[in-house]
Amino acid sequence: MAKSDEKITLKKGPWNPEEDRKLIAYITRYGIWNWSQMAKPAGLQRSGKSCRLRWVNYLRPGLKHGNFTREEVETILDLHQKLGNRWSVIASRLPGRTDNEIKNYWNTHLSRRLKHDLVPKTESFQIPIIETEPKSSSEIVLPPGNAPKASNAETSGAIQLPLCSSNPAGEIDKSKTFGELQSILEQSFSAQGSYKHYKKMHF
DNA sequence: AAGTCATACAACCGCCGGAAT
DNA sequence: TATTCCGGCGGTTGTATGACT
Secondary structure, eight states: OHHHHHHHHHOOSSOOOHHHHHHHHHHHOOOOOOHHHHHTTTTSSSOHHHHHHHIIIISEEEEOSSOOBBBHHHHHHHHHHOOOOOOOHHHHTTTOOOOHHHHIIIIIIHHHHHHOOOOOOOOGHHHOOOOSSSSHHHHHHOOOOOOOOOOOOHHOOOOOOOOOOOOOOOOOOOOOOOOHHHHHHHHHHHTHHHHHHHHHHHH
């Protein structure tokens, strides 16, 4: 930890749209090089961990948000039975899903059901999952053609972005318009109603 | 309409392993 | 070899929201 960082009061709690835009803009321009050092030049008073978590779990392109499909739930149940709470491994088998999201889903939907249902058979579950077609605007799954590519980078959070050859610790790309950045955000939320909810809350 | 409770999920914390020095 | 730093992981917490009374 750099001494200079210790003097800065790092912000905690929910991210606001401006912070998201800054992080997206910085990563779009410079890529991911060092989380702990990126925050400052990106204009964020956040810890590297916080930036990484926000990117990996929420802002990273290709992420699905919203309800799990029946197929995904069955995969989770199957892998959890085999692997236990190895969420990152399970997430690597579900493109577009993060370990955090799967963990949350398990804790809120599945573990409780398992406690109530003595027989953990998938067909015995009454889980709020969706089939191929969404039931409503808030239950939209990833549209065709927007499916993220499965790769190791999916879970690691690594992305194909321009690498910074020189010192990237400069200003963020101010040439990015709000619209461009918002479109990146929208892409992140493209699959579901969460972005609508997000906009409702923050914009 | 107001208060209370339950649910969902974003975010934080602590720990660990690997890489760099 | 020992130490430090960083990224990643899993557990847990805090809070917003919806359902219910």
